[in-house]
Amino acid sequence: MQTRAASTHTAASYDEAEIRRQVEEWGEALRAKDRDKLTSFYTSDFMAFDLAPPLVHGLDDTKTGLEQWFATWKGPIGFEVRNLRVTCDGEVGFTTSLNHLTGTRTSGDVTDVWVRATVCFRKVAGAWKVVHEHVSVPFYMDGSYRAAVDLKP
């Protein structure tokens, strides 16, 4: 089992490095608004708990949603992954991180938001694949029910 970078050349440290590499590549695809590259990390039974309704998104739904979401950004998307923790063993793993999304929307609005991300992996035919993503912000418990899009880590 592996929860941080190790200097020994164990199977676990190889797997952790491979998952970290995928998170990095996934981020590059997001910045470039490359939907096909982005969804190539997902299994066919991929399931997301995402920022936007409904409660649950399947793979097709995610592809359509990404297409529409990318169209709302002017130019590339600013994307930074902070506090990435990787835990994996055998054929199952997960990561946690705080992700920073920044940029200008086609509406002219500026986006600058930190979201929490939990990403779950399974090894399929020897390769790590993403089976589940959970991305969210909390909401204020002051009766406003307003999404807390202004929090900083």
Added chain:
Amino acid sequence: MQTRAASTHTAASYDEAEIRRQVEEWGEALRAKDRDKLTSFYTSDFMAFDLAPPLVHGLDDTKTGLEQWFATWKGPIGFEVRNLRVTCDGEVGFTTSLNHLTGTRTSGDVTDVWVRATVCFRKVAGAWKVVHEHVSVPFYMDGSYRAAVDLKP
């Protein structure tokens, strides 16, 4: 690797059954507002992405938060876990589910909300423990930024 209940007596099916049993027990502790029982499932480095700010909660923070949150409910809390999926292998596992919270608050308000839950496990000294929970609702993308507490599965 195990993603659903199996009838064979493999190590994976034993581990899946054990994780399902823990989710059931955790739910019983939540209904009973038993904070010590609830937090006995967590590791000392437990980390949560929860419904309420801030972005990240540690174990101590979670204990204090539960205490305050339990005090806002009149009588026991209604709690149902739906669509529970368990994935585990070796010493790492995770679950996804939609959880239904119902009941009356001390304010007189009635709560009836579905939340998305991703729970991540690690085997510590032979026993499954919860290292991470991510619980959220999405929010409306209509400019209101309102938390979607009225969605049904």
